[in-house]
Amino acid sequence: MNKALEIAPEDPWVLMSAGWINAVQGDWTAAVPHYRLAATYRPNWADFLNxxxxxxxxTGQYxxxxxxxxxxxxLDQGYEESAYEGIGVTLWNKGDPVGARTNLEKALSLDDNNDYAHWALGAVLDEQGDYEAALPHLERAVALVPNNAGYQEWLGDCLYNLGRYEEARAAINQAxxxxxxxxxxxxxxEDLAAQGY
Structure with a gap:
């Protein structure tokens, strides 16, 4: 990637790719300047802005x-569902569960197969203690992406809070x-073991 940046330091696709590589590696701070520069060169490209x-x-710049x-x-370029998901998660991070729920529901109204939006909405509802409402979203996230340990953990937590310990144990074991x-x-x-499950 460094060679590509050396050859084409102003190419928005190279910059976007450099940011993406940093993001995939979990280095969001390093991703920001690459994405920012790519968006500077293509300010009306919704995918870069997203x-x-x-x-x-x-990085907490909510x-x-x-x-x-x-x-x-x-911009209305087909990234609206992802943007509503992003708004929902950002508002959740800012401590606004009502705004988070509204925007995550908008994202799901545009694409009911968005596993991340289902997980996030389920997590928001779970944190609010609305376990019955959270459960179908967490189950849907797991159904869409069964090999996500985080989704399995949240499902297990929700099932535990509903007193459905055997199902919670299965989800936690999978996680x-x-x-x-x-x-x-x-x-x-450990909590499940203390309950005899």
Whole structure:
């Protein structure tokens, strides 16, 4: 990637790719300047703005991320569902579960197969103690992407809170099989063991 940046330092696709590589590696801080520069060269490309907004959200720059997500919606280039998802998750991070729910529901109205939006909405509802409403969203996220340890963990947590311990145990076992280092799943496994499950 460094060679590509050296050869074409102003190419928006090279910059976007560099940001994406950083993001996939979990280095959101390093992704931001690449995405920002790519968006500077292509300010009306919703996909670039959406990627920059996600990186800003992941680095805690919520207000700027929200503004970019709104720009993505206004551009109307087919990224609206992803932008509503991003707004929902950003508002959740900012402590606004009502706004998060509204926007995640908008995202799902545009694409009911959005596993991340189902997970996020389920997680928001779970955190609010609305376990019955959370459960179908967490189940749907797991059905869409069964090999996601985080989704399995949240499903297990919700089932645990509903008193459905055997099902919670199955979800937590799956989460730990997928990722044995998940601290939340380990704690929930211990709680289930204390309950005799």
């Amino acid at each position: 990627l920059l907004a996600e990186a800003l959200r992941e 207000d700027e991320a929200l503004g970019l997500y709104q720009s993505v919606i206004q 730990l099989e997928l990722d044995p280092n998940r601290e939340g799943a380990k704690r929930l496994s």
